Amino acid sequence: MKEEFDIVIIGSGMGGLICADILSREGYTVCVLEKNKQVGGSLQTYVRDKVIFDSGVHYLGGLGEGQNLYQVFKYLGILDKLKLQKMDEDVFDKIIIENDEKEYVFAQGYENFIQHLLKDFPNEEKALRLYCDKIKEVCSKFPLYNLRAGGNIDEKNAVLGIDTKGFIESITNNKKLQTVLIGNSMLYVLQSDKTPFYVHAMILNSYIESSWKCIDGGSDIGKYMVKNIRDHGGVIHRNTEVKKIVVEGGKVNSVELADGSHVYGKNFISNMHPVRTLDMIESTIIKQAYRHRIRGLENSIGGFVLNIVFEKDAYPYIKNNFYYVKEGQEWILTAYTEENWPTCYAIFFLLHQDRLYMLSR
Ligand SMILES: Cc1cc2nc3c(=O)[nH]c(=O)nc-3n(C[C@H](O)[C@H](O)[C@H](O)COP(=O)(O)OP(=O)(O)OC[C@H]3O[C@@H](n4cnc5c(N)ncnc54)[C@H](O)[C@@H]3O)c2cc1C
Structure with missing residues (x-):
């Protein structure tokens, strides 16, 4: 029988990981699919000559008590x-x-x-x-x-x-x-x-x-969320690029990966750029007018x-x-x-x- 997750999340940036963390602790079965080797998106770090560099977040606001x-x-x-x-x-x-x-x-x-x-x-x-x-x-x-x-x-x-x-x-x-x-x-x-x-x-x-x-760099935020997600039974696949969002019977029911395999779910969350997300859905469930509007937005x-x-x-x-x-x-x-x-x-x-x-x- 094919495995079906309650929630499939495309991308493991801050947004994808927070969704996965919250939903997995609320009891949903969650699967995160990340195209890169490292999770975290802009939270990632990289190494040159044995020195670790942040790729994104360098300071955070709103971390005082109650904020x-x-x-x-x-x-x-x-x-x-x-x-x-x-x-x-x-x-x-x-x-x-x-x-x-x-x-x-x-x-x-x-x-x-x-x-x-x-x-x-x-x-x-x-x-x-x-x-x-x-x-x-x-x-x-x-x-x-x-x-x-x-x-x-x-x-x-x-x-x-x-x-x-x-x-x-x-x-x-x-x-x-x-x-x-x-x-x-x-x-x-x-x-x-x-x-x-x-x-x-x-x-x-x-x-x-x-x-x-x-x-210790912004990647710690991702690292601890990944641990939480796994502790709550969630699954995270790295080096796993989503190529297509598959619609059947008027509803998204799976995503197709670069190797041609499918991951099935009841609900899907995209942490990708909205234009990339819409481009992957070849279906009339998304109205053309909406596609045009989103594509027309300036980056x-x-x-x-x-x-x-x-x-x-x-x-x-x-x-x-x-x-x-x-x-x-x-x-x-x-x-x-x-x-x-x-x-x-x-x-x-x-x-x-x-x-x-x-x-x-
Ligand atoms: C240089 C830089 C400096 C920044 N500095 C700060 C700062 O100091 N303070 C602050 O608060 N914020 C900062 N930000 C902003 C903050 O880092 C971002 O807003 C936040 O990390 C974005 O998270 P996200 O989840 O929206 O997207 P991303 O981090 O972009 O995550 C998207 C994820 O989706 C994955 N993905 C995309 N396509 C696919 C696919 N087809 N299949 C599978 N996976 C896919 C990507 O690989 C990526 O991991 C900075 C951003 C940058 C770029």
Whole structure:
């Protein structure tokens, strides 16, 4: 008899693993299919010359007691296992703007955040308070973000349409402050007149609430979730690429793997890019209009990462991150040319093995 799982998950990134962890502990039979040798997607690490590098996550927000990621990791039982270090309360990010010698500071805790920026913008208290209040208000409208049940679409609708640029320009005419407030926006590739304020708000809120580093790298998050999933009877197959999502009788009933075999399930979750997912479903169960809409959505740009290992004691370990943006490019990070690239970059110092990590876009 063919084996059928309650849940088949395509991809073992943070999203796929969290789904698998939650569902397997709730008693569902779960199978995760990962095309790569390593699980974790952007949580992966890689090794060069015996040095381990993170491919993605270098700092996390919302891990203070009671905050959102804290609650998720606590529920998953991985909070106490991860080796976390809280970043400097008085500076987690420093914003550097071309042709300006100052380094602007983002501090943890809303009042602390305001007080630090007031040192550089003493006349902007009203704007800073409006900014922080709006971030908190917008974040409060998203039940999932706040790990509460319920909420209706009207609640979110009231804030979904707020544009980042429009809002920030409405609270202050100070161009420098505007640039500083979006100083770390390469994290989510902010685009003028495109990026909704809620995206900006959720990311900033989590880091202002609290900012943390995983001492042994982000792959630990994946490693502990994999253990949980297996402990709950879940199955994880690596080096297993899904090629096709098979529909029979108007319902997805299996996925076809690169070797031609099938994995059967009652429910399927895709952790892949939505366009890739739809491309794998050759069926009319997905309406053409929906396919066109999803295919028509613009992807964000990629990043170029340079990892540098310094000789011991050659460079100090700095606890905060740096974000640099070229003057005049802050709202148009993606409008780069061969001449002006990079329009922005970030520097992250990693805790383990005293590594310096640079990311530019
Ligand atoms: C360079 C970089 C730096 C980042 N820094 C931070 C940070 O500091 N803090 C932070 O909070 N976030 C950071 N992020 C974002 C964070 O890492 C991602 O949002 C998150 O890890 C994405 O998880 P995901 O599950 O959505 O997708 P992914 O991690 O992309 O997972 C998708 C998985 O699906 C698999 N897959 C795809 N196609 C198939 C297929 N056909 N068959 C089987 N498997 C398939 C992939 O191999 C992958 O493992 C960073 C991201 C990057 C890229």
